[in-house]
Amino acid sequence: MKYLTRVASLAYDPEKCVGCGRCAEVCPHGVFAIRDKKAAISDRDRCMECSACANNCAVAALSVDRGVGCAAALINSMISGGEPSCDCSAKNGSACC
Amino acid sequence: MAELKFIPGDSNKASSCCDSSGGPFLALPKGLPQGAPIRDIPAWSVGTHDSGAGSVLKVSTVLSAADKWEHIKCRISAFRNNYAVTPGLYAVGEPDAGADVFVSANYKLSFDHLRSALSKINAWVLVLDTKGINVWCAAGKGTFGSLELVKRITDVQLARVVKHRRIIVPQLGAPGIAAHVVLQETGFRVSYGPVRAGDIPAYIASGYTASENMRTITFPLIDRLILTPMEINPAMKKYYPWFALLILTVFGLQPSGIYFRDAWSGGFPFLILGLVSVFTGAFLTPLLLPFIPFRAFALKGWIAGILSVLVVSSMPGLRMPYAHILRAAAYLFFPLASSYIALQFTGSSTFTGMSGVKKELKLSIPLYIAGSASFVAMLIVYKLLEWKVV
Numbered sequence: 001m002k003y004l005t006r007v008a009s010l011a012y013d014p015e016k017c018v019g020c021g022r023c024a025e026v027c028p029h030g031v032f033a034i035r036d037k038k039a040a041i042s043d044r045d046r047c048m049e050c051s052a053c054a055n056n057c058a059v060a061a062l063s064v065d066r067g068v069g070c071a072a073a074l075i076n077s078m079i080s081g082g083e084p085s086c087d088c089s090a091k092n093g094s095a096c097c
Numbered sequence: 098m099a100e101l102k103f104i105p106g107d108s109n110k111a112s113s114c115c116d117s118s119g120g121p122f123l124a125l126p127k128g129l130p131q132g133a134p135i136r137d138i139p140a141w142s143v144g145t146h147d148s149g150a151g152s153v154l155k156v157s158t159v160l161s162a163a164d165k166w167e168h169i170k171c172r173i174s175a176f177r178n179n180y181a182v183t184p185g186l187y188a189v190g191e192p193d194a195g196a197d198v199f200v201s202a203n204y205k206l207s208f209d210h211l212r213s214a215l216s217k218i219n220a221w222v223l224v225l226d227t228k229g230i231n232v233w234c235a236a237g238k239g240t241f242g243s244l245e246l247v248k249r250i251t252d253v254q255l256a257r258v259v260k261h262r263r264i265i266v267p268q269l270g271a272p273g274i275a276a277h278v279v280l281q282e283t284g285f286r287v288s289y290g291p292v293r294a295g296d297i298p299a300y301i302a303s304g305y306t307a308s309e310n311m312r313t314i315t316f317p318l319i320d321r322l323i324l325t326p327m328e329i330n331p332a333m334k335k336y337y338p339w340f341a342l343l344i345l346t347v348f349g350l351q352p353s354g355i356y357f358r359d360a361w362s363g364g365f366p367f368l369i370l371g372l373v374s375v376f377t378g379a380f381l382t383p384l385l386l387p388f389i390p391f392r393a394f395a396l397k398g399w400i401a402g403i404l405s406v407l408v409v410s411s412m413p414g415l416r417m418p419y420a421h422i423l424r425a426a427a428y429l430f431f432p433l434a435s436s437y438i439a440l441q442f443t444g445s446s447t448f449t450g451m452s453g454v455k456k457e458l459k460l461s462i463p464l465y466i467a468g469s470a471s472f473v474a475m476l477i478v479y480k481l482l483e484w485k486v487v
Contacts, residue, residue: 026271049450052271067451070444
């Protein structure tokens with residue numbers, strides 16, 4: 001299953017990449033492939049912006065506008081003005097997911 | 098039982114005394130006096146095991162009927178909001194200094210998935226304090242994070258428990274973990290294990306490498322089905338009572354008072370269509386997700402919604418014996434309601450990103466507001482016509 005195309009905020013700077021392969025290891029949607037000892041984005045539209053790749057990139061070659069892909073969280077943040085988070089329905093910081 | 102003196106270390110509580118590190122009960126919470134009896138030995142523990150840096154609980158790899166019943170409750174109610182295990186180190190089987198270390202969240206459902214995947218394996222399980230939230234969500238929040246992992250590794254003195262320097266972190270924890278930071282801080286190298294705990298034996302068998310299959314998250318029918326009760330629940334609690342109140346008021350209200358018979362008989366088809374919208378948005382759309390055209394959840398929900406409304410409203414007994422304006426209001430409102438509810442399922446799905454959901458919201462929210470306002474306006478016009486005011 002694929003979601004909307006051409007929206008993902010994933011940015012990649014191949015110049016910085018040292019080819020460690022962590023991004024391909026952590027991505028749960030197979031966005032990356034390692035070619036010639038460098039990471040390559042093979043399927044950008046599958047990116048769900050979880051930022052696992054960016055977080056585990058020791059040389060900061062990857063960046064992503066990280067956030068929850070959850071309508072309820074985003075609507076709540078619009079109403080309350082806060083950051084979108086999963087703490088939507090429950091009290092005392094408990095979460096829905 | 099009362100003599101037991103171990104506990105998987107919850108060092109959340111601030112350490113008030115200087116800890117005599119190196120004692121036999123290192124895993125003891127620092128706030129508790131040594132030798133304090135443990136009040137609750139979890140039912141899933143099967144004794145204790147010497148970690149080399151203190152005694153830790155040994156856990157069963159078999160889920161009991163009680164565990165399984167709790168898992169069902171997690172899926173259908175707020176039970177899951179308080180379903181946690183104490184963070185710290187646990188033993189599975191008879192682990193020694195060479196055994197693998199698996200990291201988990203302290204949501205008991207996550208912990209249970211892991212321990213049941215480790216039968217016939219001798220391993221250590223390091224449970225992080227994720228406030229009772231599962232690995233993936235906690236990683237998104239950062240509670241399943243580098244900081245907490247580093248702190249736990251230090252607290253349980255993992256460097257004394259095992260002689261190797263590798264920990265296996267579930268791949269879905271990666272959004273919260275920076276492997277290079279953990280290595281720098283603790284000397285432990287993070288290996289990301291498979292997405293599903295069930296693949297761990299195969300992951301070990303293939304020399305600690307995960308196939309592409311093990312690395313990829315899917316969203317099969319069964320997973321979508323399991324998640325639907327928690328979609329139906331809030332929709333029925335949050336929206337439906339208000340909707341029902343509005344409908345019953347509109348149909349029951351007369352200049353001379355409220356007529357309950359009119360409210361019920363007139364409102365009945367609308368109340369049913371309201372239920373149909375919830376069912377379509379919260380159950381049918383998630384279930385049929387890959388088969389409904391278009392990628393936007395709002396659009397999928399609308400398509401499923403208009404089809405359901407057309408089918409249900411053509412059933413004998415449910416035909417709307419209404420004025421044209423009410424029929425128009427129904428065809429306008431109910432598919433939109435289904436669309437809105439289906440859009441909420443983005444939060445449960447495994448492949449929607451924030452930018453995409455934002456885009457959907459930007460386009461759909463004005464439509465939901467306009468649609469709902471028009472719906473109410475049409476109901477008011479209908480009442481005015483009925484009362485021959487206009």
